[in-house]
Amino acid sequence: MSKILIxxxxxxxxxxxxxxxxxxxxxxxxxxxxxxxxxxxxxADGAEVVEADxxxxxxxxxxxxxxxxxxxxxxxxxxxxxxxxxxxxxxxxVFAMANTFPVADTAGVVEQVYRLGQQHGYCDVQPIGAVxxxxxxxxxxxxxxxxxxxxxxxxxxxxxxxxxxxxxxxxALEYVKAFxxxxxxxxxxxxxxxxxxxxxxxxxxxxxxGGWPAVAEESIIARDVLLAEHVGSRVHICHLSxxxxxxxxxxxxxxxxxxxxxxxxxxxxxxxxxxxxYNPVYKVNPPLRTERDVxxxxxxxxxxxxxxxxTDHAPHPHEDKDCxxxxxxMGMVGLETALSVVQQTMxxxxxxxxxxxxxxxxFKPAEIGRAAGHGRPVSAGEPANLMLVDTAYRxxxxxxxxxxxxxxxxxxxxxxxGRVTHTWLRGxxxxxxxxxx
Amino acid sequence: MQRHLISAADLTRDDAxxxxxxxxxxxxxxxxxxxxxxxxxxxxxxxxxFEDSTRTRISFEAAEKxxxxxxxxxxxxxxxxxxxxxxxxxxxxxxxxxxxxxxIRHGASGAPYRLANSGWIDAAVxxxxxxxHQHPTQxxxxxxxxxxxxxxxxxxxxxxxxxxxxxxxxxxxxxRVARSNVDLLHxxxxxxxxxxxxxxxxxxxxSWPCEISYDLDAxxxxxxxxxxxxxxxxxxxxxxxPTEREYSRRYGLDGERMARMPEHAIxxxxxxxxxxxxxxxxVADSGRCTAIEQVANGVSIRMAVLxxxxxxxxxxxxxxxxxxxxxxxEK
Ligand SMILES: [Zn+2]
Numbered sequence: 127m128s129k130i131l132i133x134x135x136x137x138x139x140x141x142x143x144x145x146x147x148x149x150x151x152x153x154x155x156x157x158x159x160x161x162x163x164x165x166x167x168x169x170a171d172g173a174e175v176v177e178a179d180x181x182x183x184x185x186x187x188x189x190x191x192x193x194x195x196x197x198x199x200x201x202x203x204x205x206x207x208x209x210x211x212x213x214x215x216x217x218x219x220v221f222a223m224a225n226t227f228p229v230a231d232t233a234g235v236v237e238q239v240y241r242l243g244q245q246h247g248y249c250d251v252q253p254i255g256a257v258x259x260x261x262x263x264x265x266x267x268x269x270x271x272x273x274x275x276x277x278x279x280x281x282x283x284x285x286x287x288x289x290x291x292x293x294x295x296x297x298a299l300e301y302v303k304a305f306x307x308x309x310x311x312x313x314x315x316x317x318x319x320x321x322x323x324x325x326x327x328x329x330x331x332x333x334x335x336g337g338w339p340a341v342a343e344e345s346i347i348a349r350d351v352l353l354a355e356h357v358g359s360r361v362h363i364c365h366l367s368x369x370x371x372x373x374x375x376x377x378x379x380x381x382x383x384x385x386x387x388x389x390x391x392x393x394x395x396x397x398x399x400x401x402x403x404y405n406p407v408y409k410v411n412p413p414l415r416t417e418r419d420v421x422x423x424x425x426x427x428x429x430x431x432x433x434x435x436x437t438d439h440a441p442h443p444h445e446d447k448d449c450x451x452x453x454x455x456m457g458m459v460g461l462e463t464a465l466s467v468v469q470q471t472m473x474x475x476x477x478x479x480x481x482x483x484x485x486x487x488x489f490k491p492a493e494i495g496r497a498a499g500h501g502r503p504v505s506a507g508e509p510a511n512l513m514l515v516d517t518a519y520r521x522x523x524x525x526x527x528x529x530x531x532x533x534x535x536x537x538x539x540x541x542x543x544g545r546v547t548h549t550w551l552r553g554x555x556x557x558x559x560x561x562x563x
Numbered sequence: 564m565q566r567h568l569i570s571a572a573d574l575t576r577d578d579a580x581x582x583x584x585x586x587x588x589x590x591x592x593x594x595x596x597x598x599x600x601x602x603x604x605x606x607x608x609x610x611x612x613f614e615d616s617t618r619t620r621i622s623f624e625a626a627e628k629x630x631x632x633x634x635x636x637x638x639x640x641x642x643x644x645x646x647x648x649x650x651x652x653x654x655x656x657x658x659x660x661x662x663x664x665x666x667i668r669h670g671a672s673g674a675p676y677r678l679a680n681s682g683w684i685d686a687a688v689x690x691x692x693x694x695x696h697q698h699p700t701q702x703x704x705x706x707x708x709x710x711x712x713x714x715x716x717x718x719x720x721x722x723x724x725x726x727x728x729x730x731x732x733x734x735x736x737x738x739r740v741a742r743s744n745v746d747l748l749h750x751x752x753x754x755x756x757x758x759x760x761x762x763x764x765x766x767x768x769x770s771w772p773c774e775i776s777y778d779l780d781a782x783x784x785x786x787x788x789x790x791x792x793x794x795x796x797x798x799x800x801x802x803x804x805p806t807e808r809e810y811s812r813r814y815g816l817d818g819e820r821m822a823r824m825p826e827h828a829i830x831x832x833x834x835x836x837x838x839x840x841x842x843x844x845x846v847a848d849s850g851r852c853t854a855i856e857q858v859a860n861g862v863s864i865r866m867a868v869l870x871x872x873x874x875x876x877x878x879x880x881x882x883x884x885x886x887x888x889x890x891x892x893e894k
Binding site: 330 | 694742766767
């Protein structure tokens with residue numbers, strides 16, 4: 127197997143170190159220039175050298191919330207293009223949401239998605255199974271069969287739709303305990319969001335767009351943490367977007383309820399003021415909220431109330447966004463800009479250091495999703511799932527350069543800090559000097 | 564002011580007064596035996612209606628024809644147009660035919676804004692009502708009607724509506740007319756009070772430049788104009804109010820309530836009226852109700868808007884009102 131010596135990388139943002147990868151694992155790490163080979167049986171002879179030159183080395187990022195669209199919507203993304211986008215963004219594992227066509231509600235579909243990920247080799251793909259058959263919220267899908275399949279599903283979600291029936295949600299929470307699974311809830315009370323087009327508030331009142339009230343998210347989260355407490359299960363909240371949701375999760379954690387929560391990069395940066403342009407590139411579900419919510423989300427991510435950043439990478443073809451607001455699809459791509467947005471909103475603001483970023487974007491998501499071999503420390507003996515980011519870089523986002531098949535980014539032309547330069551999946555480079563291998 | 568008319572909020576006070584004054588000039592044309600000006604001869608305007616509205620469409624059409632424009636009516640209703648991308652496709656198709664202006668009515672809030680700002684077409688865009696967002700020519704014709712009735716046809720020239728109290732009653736939540744009127748009336752110095760049951764007022768309304776009241780009777784005695792909005796009885800099924808009867812008892816305008824208004828005060832309605840719901844026949848047919856005048860004024864306002872957008876004169880606030888005597892082709 128090949129050897130790679132990464133020289134002078136700030137591991138988790140610390141002092142520069144040298145890191146030697148041997149085959150699929152990290153063989154040694156030490157302060158720059160001080161690896162002591164004597165007696166280790168190791169040597170860097172013949173290793174390919176990567177001069178990190180002060181870049182930050184992090185464990186490969188893990189995304190608990192990706193829409194890869196295959197099978198069914200290969201016009202917007204495939205497992206291949208989506209995992210290439212993931213590698214470009216520094217990810218080594220992504221969890222693929224179940225709202226495909228057909229829905230990933232059987233062992234057959236999840237195994238197909240899993241195998242495609244293995245075949246292409248850019249990034250591990252861990253399929254998420256649907257909670258209910260066809261995401262219809264009525265009948266539990268064969269959760270156990272999906273868990274026992276080759277895909278080994280542990281995360282279940284009807285994302286895109288809320289499991290709004292309290293009894294179905296309760297049963298799902300209970301049932302997956304048998305194999306350590308977790309239900310990831312897309313919290314959206316359906317009746318309160320009929321015809322919803324954007325956050326309900328000052329801007330929606332002026333624009334005459336149907337409101338998506340914060341309470342539609344918060345009421346479901348409140349119900350679900352109480353259900354999780356009652357049946358002693360763990361529950362994960364997808365794309366938490368409001369200040370009120372933060373308060374509920376904080377309260378639930380203080381009661382010892384086993385709840386985890388994610389926030390998307392776009393909810394950390396953008397507000398509903400952008401909707402004034404009626405440009406559907408800002409149309410997303412849950413919707414962009416207010417400045418006050420953005421600040422609450424950042425603080426909650428910093429203090430650990432929100433556990434992780436997840437992209438909710440949602441590719442859509444051009445024509446689904448090149449139209450009037452009401453007709454447009456909801457969602458934005460995010461894998462290739464996530465780390466830059468987190469750097470801008472959390473690191474450059476002093477809210478989180480790079481070790482904190484590693485925790486929120488790698489360690490914790492891997493732990494919640496039980497992604498074996500991912501989210502591990504950067505130390506000898508661990509799988510070489512790593513990524514390098516040039517944190518000093520500043521540049522504007524050019525969607526033409528995306529590896530994703532879709533271009534529906536809200537950041538086109540926006541200046542963002544940081545650029546991923548390298549990604550290694552079990553010692554194999556998937557992304558080198560800004561280019562996919 | 565831009566080359567489009569998308570929202571009443573985009574108009575400065577001077578823009579608005581210029582449109583109102585120009586509309587007075589246009590109204591004089593309507594009094595002539597030949598009601599036509601050559602101003603837009605050779606220019607093509609398309610009325611692109613994705614939503615049924617015969618009243619608004621024929622009002623624009625009358626205005627366009629009186630300005631001698633070539634008119635194309637395109638009704639998307641019933642055609643294959645139903646998906647989102649077809650707004651762009653339809654507009655581009657029409658522009659390829661050499662259209663100078665697009666008058667658009669659309670069920671989606673923001674559709675005219677998208678049409679004007681997405682680089683899809685070069686033509687001027689006039690919003691003839693979009694979703695629950697804006698209907699700027701309606702607000703202009705309402706302001707025109709108020710100025711005529713409350714200030715005077717000739718004395719009103721160059722004037723705004725400073726100090727007048729305007730009350731708008733009804734389904735504010737779903738009303739583009741209410742949004743446009745609040746914006747324009749505020750710009751023109753009027754004091755606006757919105758009256759509705761709390762269910763029919765949008766969350767976030769506190770940022771609007773107006774007062775809110777749930778009590779119609781308390782508001783009437785200080786109103787110079789009371790604008791009644793149509794309330795669709797379907798709203799009842801979505802629990803916005805219990806019954807039509809309860810709605811009209813609490814928020815409808817009947818003769819008894821009208822008597823509480825000051826003597827000079829007028830009753831307005833953008834139409835179509837639902838008699839017996841928000842307004843009784845007695846009020847609708849009284850001399851204080853301006854609904855029919857509003858229709859006539861709508862043509863003058865739309866002539867003024869199209870003239871100023873396309874006739875070479877831009878909405879440049881400092882300029883004096885345009886006089887049209889020299890440009891008529893009366894023979
Ligand atoms: Zn979701």
